[in-house]
Amino acid sequence: MIIRSKAPLRVSFAGGGTDVSPYPEERGGMVLSATINRYVYSSLIPLKEKSEIRVNSLDYNKVVKYGNKKDLRYNGELDLVKSVIRNMNAVGKGVNIYIHSDAPPGSGLGSSSTMVVCLIGLLKHWLNKPLTNYDISDLAYRIERIELGIKGGRQDQYAATFGGFNFIEFLKNTVIVNPLKIPDDVIEELNYNLLLCYTGKTRLSAHIIEEQVEGFVRKKRDVVAAMDELKEITIQMKNALLQARLGDFGRLLHYSWEHKKKMARKITAPFIDEMYDIARKNGAFGGKILGAGGGGYLLVFVPFDKRRRVAEEIEKFGGQVVDFNFEFRGLRTWQIK
Numbered sequence: 001m002i003i004r005s006k007a008p009l010r011v012s013f014a015g016g017g018t019d020v021s022p023y024p025e026e027r028g029g030m031v032l033s034a035t036i037n038r039y040v041y042s043s044l045i046p047l048k049e050k051s052e053i054r055v056n057s058l059d060y061n062k063v064v065k066y067g068n069k070k071d072l073r074y075n076g077e078l079d080l081v082k083s084v085i086r087n088m089n090a091v092g093k094g095v096n097i098y099i100h101s102d103a104p105p106g107s108g109l110g111s112s113s114t115m116v117v118c119l120i121g122l123l124k125h126w127l128n129k130p131l132t133n134y135d136i137s138d139l140a141y142r143i144e145r146i147e148l149g150i151k152g153g154r155q156d157q158y159a160a161t162f163g164g165f166n167f168i169e170f171l172k173n174t175v176i177v178n179p180l181k182i183p184d185d186v187i188e189e190l191n192y193n194l195l196l197c198y199t200g201k202t203r204l205s206a207h208i209i210e211e212q213v214e215g216f217v218r219k220k221r222d223v224v225a226a227m228d229e230l231k232e233i234t235i236q237m238k239n240a241l242l243q244a245r246l247g248d249f250g251r252l253l254h255y256s257w258e259h260k261k262k263m264a265r266k267i268t269a270p271f272i273d274e275m276y277d278i279a280r281k282n283g284a285f286g287g288k289i290l291g292a293g294g295g296g297y298l299l300v301f302v303p304f305d306k307r308r309r310v311a312e313e314i315e316k317f318g319g320q321v322v323d324f325n326f327e328f329r330g331l332r333t334w335q336i337k
Contacts, residue, residue: 003044005122005333008035009102009109010159011196011290011299013249014256015234017263018227019153020209021145023216024170027227030234031155032241034165035327036196038102040114042122047094055081058100068092074148080116083143088123097122106202108291110156116140117160117331125333136331137161137175151209152292163330167238186244187326193246193301195284195311198320199275201295208292211264226262233259247285250301254286260293267293275317276300282310297322 010033018029047054052067055078066072069091072082081099085091099119103111117140124131131139140157144150158168158177165180165187215223233256240249257276261268272289275298279287283306290297298319302310311321 001046001335001337003122003126003333003335004041005043005118005125005331006039006041007114007118007121007160007331008163008327008329009038009040009111009114010035010156011109011297012155012159013234013253013288013299014237015230016153016155016291017212017260018231018234019155019168019170020151020213022213023227024154025172028172028231029153029170030231031153031168031170032166032234032238033155033159033168035159035163035330036109036324037327038109038324039327040101040111040118040160041099042115042118043098044122044126045096046126047096050094051092052094053085053090054096056096056098058098059104066091079148080112080143081119083147084116084119084123087139087143087147088120088127088129090123090127095126104202106296107198108289108293108296110159110291112150113140113144113152113156114160116143117157121161121331121333125335133161133330134175134177151213153209159330161331164328165241165326167234180238180242182241183244186241186246190241190246190249191324191326192304193250193307195279195300195302195307195314196322196324197275197279197298197300197311197314198322199272199289199295199298200318200320201271208264208266208294211266215264222262223264226259230256230259230263246301250285250303252286253288253299253301254280257286257288260288264293269294272298275314275319278313278317279310282306282313284310 012033015031137158167178169176237252279300284300284302287300
């Protein structure tokens with residue numbers, strides 16, 4: 001028997017940063033995002049004779065064995081995996097687990113959170129746990145942000161679990177996922193007008209997020225104002241998308257990026273600014289770095305007749321344009337004999 005799971009990565013259009021505590025608890029956050037056809041995968045094969053858990057990281061060609069709770073102490077090596085095993089009470093059960101991601105950590109596509117969601121789904125299926133999508137998302141958030149203390153927000157866990165286009169609200173004591181019903185032709189047109197460009201560099205988001213949080217906690221006027229305005233832009237982008245005003249959506253993507261950069265200095269960098277300027281000068285309406293910033297993927301909105309030119313200029317600069325489509329399903333698990 002083999003159990004498998006997959007969860008999609010995401011692109012965040014607006015609102016990222018307002019999902020990072022303590023902003024949502026104090027002022028309420030919101031994010032507009034969509035999942036894409038890039039995934040994190042995991043597989044599980046039960047072992048009849050042994051009671052150890054073997055974790056095989058296919059991306060890093062690494063195998064780690066855990067025989068008891070002492071082996072699951074956090075030491076900076078696969079701590080996310082260990083925490084899922086501990087929280088799902090899978091210690092002492094003999095299994096081979098395999099994990100693989102279509103994007104590296106630091107890409108801005110939410111790969112770390114998506115891996116946690118994927119593993120929770122895998123073990124939920126195997127152990128027959130009665131967890132809802134909200135339960136899975138919340139557990140993934142608590143594992144990363146509370147138990148392991150990894151800096152970041154909470155949009156990625158919900159995006160990966162639910163999938164599709166979502167307007168997600170983060171309130172003091174709850175999260176509300178609002179799926180958006182967008183006509184197929186609008187989605188096809190949006191996909192045709194978006195370019196996903198790898199900048200060639202990944203980044204560690206923790207320092208960027210620390211600076212952003214510090215600015216909000218100290219109530220720096222420009223940081224708080226930028227985050228408040230970003231929420232308003234997120235609502236406007238959601239409305240533009242639902243009303244098929246894609247030109248407005250592209251221009252709002254630019255305003256979203258301009259306000260996001262005010263939240264912390266390291267959100268952008270000279271090479272990012274230059275790549276974005278090249279895209280804008282050649283016809284792009286707007287764009288933004290995905291995730292916390294500092295590197296990873298740049299998403300740009302380009303009218304169809306300027307698409308090829310913008311892509312060529314970005315690749316001349318050293319970026320890499322990556323083909324993608326939207327994914328409408330979230331976390332999935334299945335079993336084969």
